[in-house]
Amino acid sequence: MRKLIPVTIAVLAGLSAGALAAANQEIHQKGRVFSSENVTLKKGDALTFINDDSIPHNIMSASKGNEFNLGSQAPGAATDVTFKEAGDVQVICAIHPRMKMMVKVTD
Amino acid sequence: MREFISARSMLLASAVAASSLGVFGFATITLGAAIVGETRRVDLGQKAAAGLDALKAQYKRPATIPFPKENPYTPEKAALGKKLYFDTRISVTSAQSCASCHSPGYGWGDGLAVGVGHGMNKLGRHSPTVVNAAWGAIFMWDGRLATLEEQALGPIQAEGEMNMPLDKLMQRLASIPEYKPIFDAVFPGEGMSPKTLAKAIATYERTIVSERAPFDAWIEGDERAISPEAKRGFALFNGKAQCVTCHEGWNFTNDGFQDIGLASQDIGRGEYMPGVVKMKHAFKTPGLREIGRRSPYMHDGSLPTLEAVVDHYNHGGVDRPSRSDLMQPLGLTADEKADLVAFMKTLDSNLNPTAVPVLPR
Numbered sequence: 036m037r038k039l040i041p042v043t044i045a046v047l048a049g050l051s052a053g054a055l056a057a058a059n060q061e062i063h064q065k066g067r068v069f070s071s072e073n074v075t076l077k078k079g080d081a082l083t084f085i086n087d088d089s090i091p092h093n094i095m096s097a098s099k100g101n102e103f104n105l106g107s108q109a110p111g112a113a114t115d116v117t118f119k120e121a122g123d124v125q126v127i128c129a130i131h132p133r134m135k136m137m138v139k140v141t142d
Numbered sequence: 143m144r145e146f147i148s149a150r151s152m153l154l155a156s157a158v159a160a161s162s163l164g165v166f167g168f169a170t171i172t173l174g175a176a177i178v179g180e181t182r183r184v185d186l187g188q189k190a191a192a193g194l195d196a197l198k199a200q201y202k203r204p205a206t207i208p209f210p211k212e213n214p215y216t217p218e219k220a221a222l223g224k225k226l227y228f229d230t231r232i233s234v235t236s237a238q239s240c241a242s243c244h245s246p247g248y249g250w251g252d253g254l255a256v257g258v259g260h261g262m263n264k265l266g267r268h269s270p271t272v273v274n275a276a277w278g279a280i281f282m283w284d285g286r287l288a289t290l291e292e293q294a295l296g297p298i299q300a301e302g303e304m305n306m307p308l309d310k311l312m313q314r315l316a317s318i319p320e321y322k323p324i325f326d327a328v329f330p331g332e333g334m335s336p337k338t339l340a341k342a343i344a345t346y347e348r349t350i351v352s353e354r355a356p357f358d359a360w361i362e363g364d365e366r367a368i369s370p371e372a373k374r375g376f377a378l379f380n381g382k383a384q385c386v387t388c389h390e391g392w393n394f395t396n397d398g399f400q401d402i403g404l405a406s407q408d409i410g411r412g413e414y415m416p417g418v419v420k421m422k423h424a425f426k427t428p429g430l431r432e433i434g435r436r437s438p439y440m441h442d443g444s445l446p447t448l449e450a451v452v453d454h455y456n457h458g459g460v461d462r463p464s465r466s467d468l469m470q471p472l473g474l475t476a477d478e479k480a481d482l483v484a485f486m487k488t489l490d491s492n493l494n495p496t497a498v499p500v501l502p503r
Contacts, residue, residue: 067396081179087186091385093420096176103176107420107467109258111186115179129418131398132280
């Protein structure tokens with residue numbers, strides 16, 4: 036019976052960590068390509084941009100209300116971006132013009 | 143972690159909505175912006191270097207030319223485009239054609255440091271080659287035009303280049319009786335207009351493709367097609383010298399924008415993306431096909447030889463905030479530099495002569 040308690044805590048901790056990880060959708064950048072071209076999020080949700088490519092990227096958006104600029108994001112870096120306004124957000128890499136994706140932010 | 147980005151960085155990003163043409167206008171700081179969290183490191187694991195065969199497979203020539211569905215290829219359209227491309231009457235002085243600055247004799251450039259435009263005045267940048275433009279993602283050194291059709295009309299109208307307003311151009315072409323029936327046949331129901339002129343020139347430009355070079359024969363298995371020096375150069379290009387980080391694929395470019403640390407004051411892409419540090423002094427990465435015929439080099443024509451280009455990259459250029467993080471001293475030996483140049487020279491094809499078309503009268 037005494038053994039059950041730490042096991043239960045461990046399971047609960049695992050569950051909550053899993054739940055947190057699942058909260059953010061991830062966008063990967065390997066091979067100079069966004070892993071998704073279209074993503075839908077709720078207002079206030081975050082998207083994690085992970086540079087798993089071999090070179091720096093510069094992920095940004097100039098879409099009104101959701102502007103951001105990650106600057107030069109080194110390989111191996113991950114950054115969360117939280118979108119505040121509903122609407123369509125065009126996300127690009129400033130360096131690589133073929134990298135384009137759309138984030139649909141809903142109310 | 144080199145760069146920690148805090149929520150404050152969202153101020154950097156404050157921008158107005160993106161306009162068309164791949165150009166982003168940054169104006170005043172606005173309140174509504176996405177929130178950027180702190181950057182953290184993730185483990186990407188160990189990556190094994192690609193073997194030579196896998197590497198070579200990334201350089202295989204495409205079998206067909208891509209044409210956009212909005213402007214499909216016809217041989218007649220390309221033939222009309224070729225006439226227009228070589229026709230000096232599309233410039234206000236009737237002295238310059240597209241081929242004046244983008245000549246087949248110089249690897250489809252002009253062999254000058256910077257172009258020469260209207261009134262024999264020097265332009266600000268080196269005339270880029272039009273070779274393999276069909277595969278371009280974005281056009282001009284600073285990426286200000288999104289399609290080859292838009293690009294075709296740019297230099298015609300630019301005051302410093304051909305200085306020809308489009309209405310005047312249409313009058314000029316209408317005064318040449320043999321043009322109208324050709325336009326009518328190529329563009330039924332559309333006839334002669336700036337739009338059809340641009341479509342025709344862009345279609346011809348897409349047919350300007352670098353021909354098979356010794357490098358292609360090697361990629362396809364002929365071990366004797368290039369020298370041992372060039373093979374070592376290829377390994378350096380993909381390894382120690384890191385050229386491939388920008389000059390990737392069979393056309394040797396990913397069309398990306400980088401500040402490579404040239405001393406020029408020209409801010410390039412930065413003019414169109416003023417809020418983005420890395421875009422200041424950034425220019426589009428050119429492809430390397432026919433590179434031996436395209437000297438002098440760089441957006442400002444400041445480097446006379448491939449040897450000078452390799453020296454520049456080996457040094458790393460001007461260290462400034464906008465300089466690409468990929469620009470670092472390379473520590474290449476004299477032999478390694480020579481091998482890189484030997485490799486690049488295998489990208490020159492045995493270009494067939496280009497026949498200048500007979501022009502409408």
